Amino acid sequence: METEATVSEFQQMLSARGVSRRSFMKLCGAVAVAAGLSELAAPRVAQALESSVIGAAKGKLYPVIWIEGASCTGCTEAFAKLEAPDAASIVLEMISLNYSETLSAAAGESMELAKEQTIKECAGNYILVYEGAVLEGWGGQALRVADKPGTEHLYEAAESAAVVVALGSCAVNGGWMGAHPNQAGALGVQEYLKKQGVGTPVVNVPGCPANPEWLVAVLADVVLLSLAPSELDLTSEGKPAGIFGQTVHDNCERRGHFENGEFVYEFGSKEEALGYCLYPLGCRGPQTKANCGVVLYNNRRSWCVQAGAPCIGCCEANPNDPGHNWVEVNTPFYKRHRDLRIGDWMVQPGTIALGITGILAAALVVHGFGMKITGRMDGGADFEKVRSWDAKHPDKSIGKYDAADVPNDKKEGR
Amino acid sequence: MTRSVIDPITRIEGHLRVEMEVENGKVSDAWVSGGCFRGMEMVVENRTPEDAAQIVQRICGVCPVSHAHASSIAAEKAYGIKISNNARIIRNLLEGSQFLHSNILWFYNLAALDYVNPLNALKADPADAYALALEAGTSTNSDFVALKERLSAFADNGQLSIFSGNWFDAEDGTAYTLPPELDLICTAHYLEALTMQAKASEISALLGGKMPHIMTLVPGGTSFVPTDQKLDDLKGLVDELYTWVASTMIPDTLALAPHYADAFDWGKGCGRYLAWGVFENQSMEMVDRYLPMGVLDDSLSLSDAQESLITEYVGRSWYKGSDSYNAPYFTTEPEYTSYDVNDRYTWVKCPSYDGKPYEATSLSRILVAYKRNVPFVVEQVDSLLEALGAPGQISIAQSTLGRTAIRQIETLYIAGLMKEWVDELIEAVKSGDGEYFRKPEGITGAGTGFWEAPRGALYHSEEVKDGKITGYQIIIPSTWNLAPRDAQGVPGPLEQALVGVPVGDIEKPINALRTVHSFDPCTACAVHITEPATGKSFETVTSPWGVK
Numbered sequence: 001m002e003t004e005a006t007v008s009e010f011q012q013m014l015s016a017r018g019v020s021r022r023s024f025m026k027l028c029g030a031v032a033v034a035a036g037l038s039e040l041a042a043p044r045v046a047q048a049l050e051s052s053v054i055g056a057a058k059g060k061l062y063p064v065i066w067i068e069g070a071s072c073t074g075c076t077e078a079f080a081k082l083e084a085p086d087a088a089s090i091v092l093e094m095i096s097l098n099y100s101e102t103l104s105a106a107a108g109e110s111m112e113l114a115k116e117q118t119i120k121e122c123a124g125n126y127i128l129v130y131e132g133a134v135l136e137g138w139g140g141q142a143l144r145v146a147d148k149p150g151t152e153h154l155y156e157a158a159e160s161a162a163v164v165v166a167l168g169s170c171a172v173n174g175g176w177m178g179a180h181p182n183q184a185g186a187l188g189v190q191e192y193l194k195k196q197g198v199g200t201p202v203v204n205v206p207g208c209p210a211n212p213e214w215l216v217a218v219l220a221d222v223v224l225l226s227l228a229p230s231e232l233d234l235t236s237e238g239k240p241a242g243i244f245g246q247t248v249h250d251n252c253e254r255r256g257h258f259e260n261g262e263f264v265y266e267f268g269s270k271e272e273a274l275g276y277c278l279y280p281l282g283c284r285g286p287q288t289k290a291n292c293g294v295v296l297y298n299n300r301r302s303w304c305v306q307a308g309a310p311c312i313g314c315c316e317a318n319p320n321d322p323g324h325n326w327v328e329v330n331t332p333f334y335k336r337h338r339d340l341r342i343g344d345w346m347v348q349p350g351t352i353a354l355g356i357t358g359i360l361a362a363a364l365v366v367h368g369f370g371m372k373i374t375g376r377m378d379g380g381a382d383f384e385k386v387r388s389w390d391a392k393h394p395d396k397s398i399g400k401y402d403a404a405d406v407p408n409d410k411k412e413g414r
Numbered sequence: 415m416t417r418s419v420i421d422p423i424t425r426i427e428g429h430l431r432v433e434m435e436v437e438n439g440k441v442s443d444a445w446v447s448g449g450c451f452r453g454m455e456m457v458v459e460n461r462t463p464e465d466a467a468q469i470v471q472r473i474c475g476v477c478p479v480s481h482a483h484a485s486s487i488a489a490e491k492a493y494g495i496k497i498s499n500n501a502r503i504i505r506n507l508l509e510g511s512q513f514l515h516s517n518i519l520w521f522y523n524l525a526a527l528d529y530v531n532p533l534n535a536l537k538a539d540p541a542d543a544y545a546l547a548l549e550a551g552t553s554t555n556s557d558f559v560a561l562k563e564r565l566s567a568f569a570d571n572g573q574l575s576i577f578s579g580n581w582f583d584a585e586d587g588t589a590y591t592l593p594p595e596l597d598l599i600c601t602a603h604y605l606e607a608l609t610m611q612a613k614a615s616e617i618s619a620l621l622g623g624k625m626p627h628i629m630t631l632v633p634g635g636t637s638f639v640p641t642d643q644k645l646d647d648l649k650g651l652v653d654e655l656y657t658w659v660a661s662t663m664i665p666d667t668l669a670l671a672p673h674y675a676d677a678f679d680w681g682k683g684c685g686r687y688l689a690w691g692v693f694e695n696q697s698m699e700m701v702d703r704y705l706p707m708g709v710l711d712d713s714l715s716l717s718d719a720q721e722s723l724i725t726e727y728v729g730r731s732w733y734k735g736s737d738s739y740n741a742p743y744f745t746t747e748p749e750y751t752s753y754d755v756n757d758r759y760t761w762v763k764c765p766s767y768d769g770k771p772y773e774a775t776s777l778s779r780i781l782v783a784y785k786r787n788v789p790f791v792v793e794q795v796d797s798l799l800e801a802l803g804a805p806g807q808i809s810i811a812q813s814t815l816g817r818t819a820i821r822q823i824e825t826l827y828i829a830g831l832m833k834e835w836v837d838e839l840i841e842a843v844k845s846g847d848g849e850y851f852r853k854p855e856g857i858t859g860a861g862t863g864f865w866e867a868p869r870g871a872l873y874h875s876e877e878v879k880d881g882k883i884t885g886y887q888i889i890i891p892s893t894w895n896l897a898p899r900d901a902q903g904v905p906g907p908l909e910q911a912l913v914g915v916p917v918g919d920i921e922k923p924i925n926a927l928r929t930v931h932s933f934d935p936c937t938a939c940a941v942h943i944t945e946p947a948t949g950k951s952f953e954t955v956t957s958p959w960g961v962k
Contacts, residue, residue: 061573070452073427074475074626080519081612081625089604096573101424105527106579107927108420114579138732138750144449144761145429146421147753176457183453183748209475209626209916231602267637268501268850275617297624301616301647309629310620312468327457333466346882347462355500410747 024025036285061096062223063118066402068101069150070143070177071132074209083299089096090216095127095223112146121286128161128200129215129221130154133170133177134192138280151192158193158200164228165218167207169317169326176208178322180341190238190319201229204238206290208314208326214243215296218280235389237319243295248285248311250351251293254278264308272308282334284313310334418920420927424450425524427476427580427936430896433755434926436917442825444905444912445755446896448762451748453730455886462880463489463633466886470874473890474936475626476519478691480867481619482631482890484874489854491876493505498849501635503839504621504692506704507648508631509693511617514655515625516611516817516868517776517825521663522607525818525931526922529670530600531582534792535563538594546595552665553658556602565601566650589753591673603666608659617651617832620644622840630730634713635851645840652832659829661726664784668801673926676916678802683812683911684771685780686711690719690873691868693831700864703785704831705824706781707864709767714808716785721862722891724873727764728861730757730898737767738901742875742887764897764906765889773907774870774894775933776821777811784808789829794823814911814925817932857881863901867891869934892936907935 080087080103091097097104099115106114114406118126135142140149158164166189169175174186182234190202207215218240221227233241251256257278265271265280265332277283288311296303304311312333318324331339337349385405396405418441421431429449434441436701454473458466466486471478483505490497498503540558547554574580582590592600615625621638622628630638639646671678691700691707692950700707708718721741729736734747751758766772783791796805798819804810862875871889877885897906905913908930917923 012915032669061571061575063573068429070450071428072472072475072477072478072626077475077626078606080523081615083612085607086608086612088608091575092568096575096578098575098578101422101429102426102427102575103523103576103578104579106581107424108422109921110579110581111422111424118578133452135450135452137748140751142451142748143429144431144447144753150429150450176469179454179457181453181456182459183456184451186452196837209624231548246848253681256792266636266851266853267632268639270848272637273639273641273848296620297614302623304623304629307619307630308622308639312629314627327465327469331469333465333468334464335463363535391827 001067027280033265038132040336042172051376062096062219063122063128064095064097065126065161066100066103066119066129066131067117067153067157069130069132069154069171069189070135070184071168072130073102075171075212075215076100078209078297079212079215081298082216083212085216092221095219098126098129103316108146115157118159123160125162125319127219128157128162128164129167130158130164130165130189133174133184134190135177135184135186137183154189154192155196158189158198161200163222164189164200164202165192165215166202166319167215169208169314172204172206172317172319173325174322175317175325176327178325179327180345183321187322188317188319191322201230202238202319203229203234204317205239206315206317208245209268210294211295211297214240217243234328243291244289244315246289246291248282248290248292248305250303251291252277252285253293254305267308278305278308278310280336281310282312282332282336283310284316284330284333285311288313288315290315329362416920418434418917418926419922420923421447423927423930423932423935425527426934427474428892430930432912432926432930434917434923436911436920436923437920439916440916441912441915441923444909445759446762446898446906446908446912447753447760447893448896451750451761452746454877455888456574458883460882460884461774462881463492463876463883466883467631467633468627468629470888471627473853473888474867476516476936477869478626478922479622479628479631479866480865481874482628483509484863484872485876486631486633487863487865488861488874488876489863489878491863492859492876493633493856493861494859495634495852495854496698497635498847498852499696499853500839500842501850501944503835503842504636504640504698504850505631506693507652507832507835507839508618508628509620510828510835511621512625513692513828513842513868514659514825515611515614515618516833517665517821517828518607518772519611520868520934521818521821521825521961523611524934525928526600526604527580527722528928528931529590529674530592530604531597532565532601532604533577533580533582534590534594535562535598535601536569536593536594536596540598543595543617544623544834546593546669547599549785550599550665550669551605552599552603552669553661555658556606558598558602561602561605562598581922581924582938584924585918589918589922589924590842592670592938596669596673600666600670603662603850606658606662609782610655613651613655617648617718620647623805632851634854635849637851637912639848639850640839640843645843646838648764649836649840652944654831656829659825663825664798665820667822668798669821671802671815676817677925678810678813680914680916680925681817681911681932682812683773683907685812686767686770686772687714687781688719688767688772688774688871689779689782690864690866690871691782693828704784704908705779705783705827705866706788709772710778710785714781714785716782721864723768725766725769726889727766727901729764729901731760731763732758733763734828736901741873741889742885745908747828756834760898762893762896762898764900765894766900767880771897771900771904771907772884772894772909773933774891775817776824776868776870776933777817778870779866780824781808781811790824790827792896794826795820798823814915814929814932818928822936843962868935869936870894890936892933896935908935 143150177186618625
């Protein structure tokens, strides 16, 4: 029992790091909410977190390989900014981050060896976090690591993983690289693995960057609650349902102003200082599914709307279609419409409306000429000299007609 | 003669490979290869300048603010807008918070593991560590006893996590020379730095919604409007950050330096420096920036930057053709051939200034500020040189360790400026100035944003027609630093810096890694594609049916 962590040891460790029991429980509550559990699940999460610290009976840290694909490193950066639990605690006391191009002490060949060993020795028992897009351009050479195409690295690491976390919108479906003209051949992890016949389950966590608390929620489910990938509550697109089940608009702090019709019409205006709704400036909150307004960013410091910026829909990502990425779907960001693209042509909804109006007008003109040419317009219907009602009821008629026009039989009554 | 390869280079942003020829224990030749092509400029084509300011941030998750900033400056030039004073201050604060985050993260969490061995800290005596910290004048916020216990527990568990495959045993264990107590102090500061860079990013989030990829920096100013509460939070965060930076970073640097003094002897590189300048003053002139614009030649003599002297060459990179192009009319079509150091070997193109390779780093900025007599920088550089036992010898800064040390001066300078800007903003708001955003008047034009990312000089140029971008070019600092051979076969700045670096261990060439990290490279940034401002090459690489 000597090696089993007790709560008091754990608390000592927390207090040594200046984390109070209270703020720890607050975190557990947050993790629970982020994971789609109720706040009441906090004690359960706490217990799971506590029993996984160093020295616990099941002392092994859960191995994780974190591969940078075609990324900006923004999701790693976001992860490194986690405060509670801080990134150091996670990589020292929760997971064994055996391969990370951004954080690992090793480099070069030694780094690749660490990855290979993890794949071999922990087969079926490690998590692969893949950040950035998969690039198929030039046979995968658009992304070269250790003298190999990036796609090979993904394939090798994904094949034996327990679960693959596609972290960030780029990993989900290519992100901005999938936007026209998609020169590098970007696509998402799920689609690539499907094409390659790799059956490892994929959890899609979009966002640009993905909120690190969403990753922690997934890690907590897999590592700490030991949920099998099939037990995770995912949407039809493989995204955690608790996080990506509702729209940004649903949980927006400015929602009340939307209901009241109080809007910001220009950046940096008085209305902005009053915290009015950003809908007229193109806010994509109503159509973007994520719980940003609940979890917030950077240790709950703020989030886009709170700082005065309309949502640009960075969580929009269809894992099966690189063309349906957040940039393509949402630009121009600050307008309420989106640009449509037919091949290389950019078209605006207004242009389409004008086009349709023009086609309709032209069709009507053609139709008119056609009618004229075929003679169907000539004279039109016969002119009615006497209204038929008047003709039937001459006694009640107030119309004035030439006598010659009134049919005789009608004059004489029925 | 042997080859030594580091691929992947870790603790950087993006994908980088370094291949070196080693002769008599020293690097005799080097090739630096950027490993990823993503195609940014083509994506912003045909979208609005406002969209571009958002999208280009995704070049880099470490310095998104700089990209948004440079892109917005380019758009404002194209539109003919001068931003309001409040917007200028808020944007300085946003940029400053990102510099603090980036510099802290780079020094402690990326570069430090080349010098510090946290596993060696297990041998430390915490009491001696306190004594040493006091002697070095560095901060003792952490509980060294608890930290040592934490490290012991980690080591006992046996899994190495981020230390898997480490190089701490390089050169038969002689490469890491710190006493265990200093390793313990620096490990404590590694962990504190993680928190402090997160705090710096909280400032970005407060002003920008989230970090990375801030939301409020828009062409025309800022969509952020301060409230009393936000100003209050801002002041608290800025003060806390300044206190930590001032009490920790330079003392740590001075404590580390004597143990690695040989790293002052190599890693100079091309010895020419350029900086476009960063942090706007009221005049909004590049020479008046808090860190001003300037170009330093071989003899460190100063001149003003000229856009027309910038060229880009693609003959050694994976793009079609072997031409040089003048700014801002670059053109490129990506085409992977094969990795061949005698021909093409990188996705990074080769920019030149006045026909020569130039270094664009934090060192460039500080040297330019020093030559332009920015008082704080002059005073700090002089006192750092004196503390290093080389008074007046600016040449020792032109080295691997010099480049690593001098960045701390910049960090301290910016941390202090942040405090000034907060006061300035509070005064401006108190005086009733409520202007944050100026709406674009014209929607056709062209403009260039000369700016700085934490890694060095950053250039965004765009041409706009009827509100849509018709041409967009970016030259990023790492493109300068990680450039391959130029048209004359002259190696790029990092390739030159690697030559002469001692290699005691072909498998784990730690000094080469130290040199690479001193540049703070970011290949995520460095590789991208440009095309002519006229947009005419568009048809040649695309078709109405999509791109092949």
